Amino acid sequence: MMDKKALRARLRGLRDAFVAEHRPSLAAPAAFLRRLQPGLVIASYMPLGSEADPAPLVRAALAAGCTIALPHVVDRATPIRFVAWQQGAALVAGPFGLSQPGAEAGTVAPDIILTPLLGFDRAGNRLGQGAGHYDRAFVAHPDAWRVGLAWSVQEVPALPADPWDVPLHALLTEREWIALS
Ligand SMILES: Nc1nc2c(c(=O)[nH]1)N(C=O)[C@@H](CNc1ccc(C(=O)N[C@@H](CCC(=O)O)C(=O)O)cc1)CN2
Numbered sequence: 001m002m003d004k005k006a007l008r009a010r011l012r013g014l015r016d017a018f019v020a021e022h023r024p025s026l027a028a029p030a031a032f033l034r035r036l037q038p039g040l041v042i043a044s045y046m047p048l049g050s051e052a053d054p055a056p057l058v059r060a061a062l063a064a065g066c067t068i069a070l071p072h073v074v075d076r077a078t079p080i081r082f083v084a085w086q087q088g089a090a091l092v093a094g095p096f097g098l099s100q101p102g103a104e105a106g107t108v109a110p111d112i113i114l115t116p117l118l119g120f121d122r123a124g125n126r127l128g129q130g131a132g133h134y135d136r137a138f139v140a141h142p143d144a145w146r147v148g149l150a151w152s153v154q155e156v157p158a159l160p161a162d163p164w165d166v167p168l169h170a171l172l173t174e175r176e177w178i179a180l181s
């Protein structure tokens with residue numbers, strides 16, 4: 001099995017090539033729409049590079065009366081926190097090329113966490129950027145519904161699960177909705 005660093009590099013390459021060739025997009029599936037209720041907090045993210053864009057799910061959540069939150073990132077070592085975001089509100093430049101709400105934004109607890117990822121397997125294991133930001137966020141919000149968003153080419157047969165890994169409840173790609181547990 002490839003080590004995580006080599007696997008990340010390979011998956012970034014596959015993701016870039018797939019998006020350049022196919023221009024895929026996600027659509028909000030019925031299983032996601034059924035979960036939405038007015039007042040729920042949905043943590044989304046601003047996509048980096050060729051990451052899957054959660055915008056169609058954000059639009060559905062706003063239409064259902066949900067609140068959108070975005071991660072606020074300080075650095076690799078500091079846990080991320082989720083902050084409320086009004087659609088169209090100003091974003092500032094953060095680390096890693098991210099756009100994010102300013103540090104003054106208030107912290108909220110998400111009910112659903114839309115999670116970017118580099119790789120996934122069908123057991124709901126996830127490979128992220130390696131800073132442990134989402135691993136730690138999942139521990140901080142154990143009751144949140146953890147939904148991974150990715151392109152189908154990011155699937156790998158099996159990811160090694162580390163002791164701290166918290167599996168996803170569901171995965172969405174441009175091809176399918178994968179419900180776990
Ligand atoms: N869009 C998005 N937002 C996110 C994440 C993410 O993966 N994607 N995060 C996930 O935890 C958190 C930010 N943490 C991050 C930690 C490390 C790197 C990082 O090492 N980036 C690489 C290049 C990434 C790429 O091209 O895919 C780098 O800077 O070299 C990025 C984000 C919260 N927000």
Ligand SMILES: Nc1ncnc2c1ncn2[C@@H]1O[C@H](COP(=O)(O)OP(=O)(O)OP(=O)(O)O)[C@@H](O)[C@H]1O
Nearest residue numbers: 126127128129130131132133134135136139162164
């Ligand atoms: N609950 C936690 N508390 C503190 N550190 C954690 C926790 N979970 C993970 N970590 C640390 O974060 C790092 C995560 O590395 P790993 O390669 O598993 O990240 P990943 O799979 O890319 O996921 P992520 O998207 O969360 O970064 C490890 O160094 C690990 O020790």
